[in-house]
Amino acid sequence: MASNGSSVLKMPEIKFTKLFINGAFIDSISGKKFETRDPRTGDVITEVAEGDKEDVDLAVKAAREAFDHGSWPRMSGFAGIPDGVINVITGYGPTAGAAITSHMDVDAVSFTGSTEVGKLVMGAAAASNLKTVSLELGGKCPLIVFNDADINMSVQIAWQGGFFNKGEMCVAGSRVYVQEGIYDEFLKKLIENVKDWVIGDPFDPQVHQGPQVDKEQFEKVLRYIEAGKREGATLLTGGKAVGEKGYYIEPTIFTDVKEDLSIAKDEIFGPVICVMKFKTIEEAIEKANNTRYGLAAGILTNDLNVANRVSRSVRAGIIWVNCFFITDLNVPCGGHKMSGFGKDSGLQAMEKYLNVKSVFTPIYNSPWL
Known part of the structure; x- marks a missing residue:
């Protein structure tokens, strides 16, 4: 883990812990609160007001009143947009x-x-x-790597696609399908990334991976890792918690993964990827579509015909060709x-x-x- 040095950013001050309803911060009607913990240490940061049905009803009533009688619905489109969201519009x-x-x-x-x-x-x-x-x-996104793809680029995309934001991404490329001609070399290069991957305090600019969002998610990811080992997959690297405090987990890579295993089917939402081999384009398409999800998919190839065929055939709403995590507000x-x-x-x-x-x-x- 990264050490705490002078370059570590300061924890921002927590200013707001109440419900924001009708333009004001207020306590919940019940007065209930819940703890929020620092995932770096597990320590309590503060307590936050806990909303319930009565609070939701109050917020909806205020919104209805503002919509029916307030000035906002009668403003011009751009006059009613806060400056902070104009780039989205x-x-x-x-x-x-x-x-x-x-x-x-x-x-x-x-x-x-x-x-x-x-x-x-x-x-x-x-x-x-x-x-x-x-x-x-949710998603369980496939990343399909063909023999003709640039292998160094493919390894970097697979690593970032699986472990960016400690795997807590709905479009994480958690199912990596590699064509048999480059499979062994791909795995070798993929593992080499481990030595340079820094896990630690996310306020440290030198860190690549911080803790899972909370204890519940931390324990859930570890249960999936244990299930993968128990069900017969090969743990290639990672698989353990990191450190004595906090919710850190090593980047975890499984091979020899059958399609019906829980680590291949379920959205884990953690730093866990499954690397699997395929032979033909038809097999790659079949495996990519063998999921109840359909959020995104990645295709890595230098053959435009292959890219077009697979992108048309994979049933997902977002297709990335020779890239990953690319977005545009117009798309x-x-x-x-x-x-x-x-x-x-x-x-x-x-x-x-x-x-x-x-x-x-x-x-x-x-x-x-």
Whole structure:
């Protein structure tokens, strides 16, 4: 782990621990609070107000009142946008201002999170006057590496795709499929990254990987690692907690992984990847699609025909060719299957916020009237 030196950034001051409702920070109606802990040490940082149904009802009532009688819905599109989000709105194109001005739908719900919680949100929306729901949920994204790909680039993309943000990314490339011609060399080079990978305090600029977000997630990831070993996969490297305090886990690589193992099927949301071998394009496509998720996928090849064929065939909402984690505000992003539906960014993202209305007004004496 990285040592704590003078270059380590200071822990920011925690200023707000109450619920923000109707423009003010207030205690929850019940007065309940919950602890939030520093994942670096496990120590309690502070206590935060815990909202419940009554607090949600209060927030919804305030939002409804503001929408029905406040000035915001009657502002021009750009007058009602805070400065901090103007760069997001520009990604929707030149029609965004006009669309926002008159068609915002306060009953729309846009949610990012796990598939399990997404199911609950969708069920609640269906029971609540059929609210519009857009869900960006979990993933188990494949990264497909073909024989002709640049192997050094591929190794770096696979490493960053799996271990960036300690694997807590819904689009993490946690299933790495490598064509048999470069499989052995790919594994050798992949493992070499371990020695230069620094785990430690995320406030230290020299650190590559910090702790998992909390104790529950830390323990969940370790359970998956143990399940992978128990179910017969080969632990190539990693697999253990790091240090005496905090929620740190070594970058973990499994091989000899069968498609029906939990580490191959489930979104672990931690620094765990499975590296598997394939022979043909058809096999790669079949394996990539052998998942209940469909959020994103990566394809690494120098053959444009292969890239086009696989990108058309893999059932995922985002396809990266010879790259990973690339985004653009003008391009719609969203998943298929159990990864949800609806889009973020691009003009398609506007749809979930719109309540389209048709208005017919005669401007001359029509023979039909």
